[in-house]
Amino acid sequence: MIDRRQVMAGAAALAGAGAAALAAAARAQTAAQAPPDEVIVLGAGLAGLNAALLLEEAGARVRVLEGRGRVGGRVRSLTDLPGSPEAGGSIVGSGYARFLDRARRLGVVVEPARPRPDMAGAMGISLLGQTIRAEHWPGHAANPFSDPRLKALPPYAVGAAALRALSPFQSLDDWRSPGMAAQDVSVADLLGARGWTPDQLRLGFGINPGYGNSAHDVSVLMHWHIAENLKVMTAQPGAAALHVKGGNMGLPVAMARALKGPLLLGQVVRRVESDATGVTVITEDGRRHRARHLVCTLPTSALRLVDFAPALPPLQQLAVDSIDYNRTCLAYFAVDRPFWEGDGLPPALWTDTLAGRLLLTGDPDAPPTLLAYVNGFAADRLDRMEPAAAIAAVQADIARLRPAAQGAIRPLRLVSWQRDPFAGGAYVSWKPGQIRAGLVAAFDQPIGRLVFAGEHTAQLARGMEGALESGERAAVQVMERM
Ligand SMILES: Cc1cc2nc3c(=O)[nH]c(=O)nc-3n(C[C@H](O)[C@H](O)[C@H](O)COP(=O)(O)OP(=O)(O)OC[C@H]3O[C@@H](n4cnc5c(N)ncnc54)[C@H](O)[C@@H]3O)c2cc1C
Incomplete structure (x- = not known):
């Protein structure tokens, strides 16, 4: 059995350091050595971890399989960049009851997200080649x-x-x-x-x-x-914007540590076979994992890469084929000189170019990291380039819009959620007609021994709270069948 502390040391490394070694260790464990589990949970994001913890709390033997070399999924804190900026789920509100409760029970500190002092002042606007101060916008010709x-x-x-x-x-x-x-x-x-x-x-x-x-x-x-x-x-008393002290990754890492059963990293699921007595999951390296029940928290974009035998019913297959995610590409830059003091514009700029929304991010006590937050078709354009070319294109755009930034910033990291095969985008985005067609409820009920969860299956909340909500619903549905 792979050593639990080893797994979590790998998880804490966030960026996947040690993941290859952990994956190799996981491969070394043969299915024959493992006792049959009651539940396999696919995905160690917030939905999967919440389902796994709740099932263990109810007495189930649970095995979690995660394709990446880290836990957290779309919660990812870039702790190796100045100010540890978030690359995924960033802000929670005072009404995120499950998030706050889980954090409290695991000793994870959630605190108000303090604004950066260098971000004071309204965001500027760059539109059709013109840079416009916020106060000029209401009367501007554009x-x-x-x-x-x-x-x-x-x-x-x-x-x-x-x-x-x-x-x-x-x-x-x-x-x-x-x-x-x-x-x-x-x-x-x-x-x-x-x-x-x-x-x-x-x-x-x-x-x-x-x-x-x-x-x-x-x-x-x-x-x-x-x-x-x-x-x-945001309706509950308290600060409207909260986050985990030291980075939101702190919560999934603590949740994973609290699990009693195995959490195997580097286990890329490729096939799920169900029969009358259980479910077999087959991973890319050929390993087979068997349990009586399955909770699957993979985003639909990742589910498209998994074979189901028997095939999913038509409505669920349509949901997998057509539910999509917001396109998001994030470019991070080190700031060597406060260039905004050179051009007199606020550092934050909303642009209609490949620079997207420019923000200073990270812990307010740390040096700023400049973030170009790029969505929509602009993210598509970046995603068609190699990462180094994409971040260079963003940097060139910033320098064109703000010549004072020339030589003042250095590329640090590009994070494309759309290109990420384990994510396929940032968060679910419902198209016209999909809700009416019932796709929104496609995963409300179990399909045989398969129970689906993940943010895209949440019924009430969205984002991180929605992921936790879905994991809770899935855990209850499995418990009802155990
Ligand atoms: C840029 C960005 C900003 C965001 N901002 C906010 C915010 O401010 N507030 C908020 O509430 N939410 C925010 N969100 C959304 C929030 O982060 C997500 O909704 C939530 O984390 C999703 O959790 P999940 O468990 O449903 O899915 P995931 O976190 O995606 O978990 C699914 C897991 O399955 C794994 N997986 C995928 N394919 C396979 C496979 N084949 N085999 C094995 N494992 C696999 C993945 O690696 C992943 O770990 C943001 C997200 C992004 C990306």
């Missing part, structure tokens, strides 16, 4: 709105604010209510009918989109659910 309430809002806030004002939602489950299904249309359909022009739609939803890529490929119901989720997740 501002396409005539309604004074929309004209006053910065481009990065106008879309969400306009949709929020139209939301009929009053609770976290409204987005799945059959009574709302008729409104599962695109943002372009809803706002276009209210007179929004293509220019306005592009500005509000097509540049650095937090969800989807444009006003045409995201559901209004999802946007309303996001607004409702934000309201609920």
Whole structure:
């Protein structure tokens, strides 16, 4: 049996140091030596770890299989960069009950996320080759709105604010209510009918989109659910923005340490076979793992690379084939000189180029790391380049927009969630019609001995809390069958 402390030492190394050795150790363990487990959990992100812990707490023998050389999945803190910036799940709210409870029980410190002092001041805007100070935006010729309430809002806030004002939602489950299904249309359909022009739609939803890529490929119901989720997740007393002291990875690492059963890293699942008595999971290295039940927390993009025998039912296969994730590519730079003092603009800049949104990130007591947070089709463009070329392209764009940054920044790291075969994107983005078609509920119920979880299967919360919620639901469903 692979030594648990060895596994977690590898997990704590975050970037996968030691992973190859751990994977080799895992391979050395033959299936014959292992007693049959009651439950196999696929994926050691928040959903999988929560399901595994809850099942162990209920007395089950659980084995967790994780493809990467680290735990945490889409929670990843870059502890080797200045200020340990987050590359994945960043902020939790006071309403993240499961996250906060799990952290408290494991002694993981969650604290208010302090803003960086060098990020004070409103974000500047760079649009169509012009750099515009926030205070000039409402009266600027490039501002396409005539309604004074929309004209006053910065481009990065106008879309969400306009949709929020139209939301009929009053609770976290409204987005799945059959009574709302008729409104599962695109943002372009809803706002276009209210007179929004293509220019306005592009500005509000097509540049650095937090969800989807444009006003045409995201559901209004999802946007309303996001607004409702934000309201609920920040409604409790306390700071609205919280994070784990030292990096959010601290929580999944502590959860993995708390497991009693084996957590095997480097186990890339390729095939899942179910029969009357159990489930066999076959990994890329040919190992076979057998248990009575399976909890699968892989994102749909990763599930597409797994064979199921028997095949998934048509609705679930459609869900796997078509549920997609927000395109996100993050470029991190060391800052050798505070270039924003040279051009008099705020360091934060919202751009319509490959530089995406420019922010200073990391612990406020540490030197700043410059982050270009790139979404949508701009992320697609970067993803078509080799990582070194992509980060060089972002750097060239920053220098073009802000000549003072020339020679002041150095590339550190490029993280593309879309290119990552274990993720395929950042977080789920529901397209128009998918909710109405029932894809949102495709994994509500077990399929034989298979129970699906993961952020994309969450019924109420989103993001990290949604992942934990889904793991909890999956654990209960397995317990009911044990
Ligand atoms: C850039 C970014 C910013 C975000 N910001 C926030 C935020 O501020 N607040 C918030 O609440 N949420 C945020 N999120 C979302 C949040 O991080 C995710 O929703 C959540 O972590 C998903 O957890 P999960 O367990 O469902 O999936 P994952 O974390 O993806 O876990 C799935 C696991 O399965 C593994 N896996 C995949 N394929 C295989 C395979 N074939 N074999 C074995 N293992 C496999 C993966 O390696 C992974 O560890 C953000 C995400 C990103 C990427």
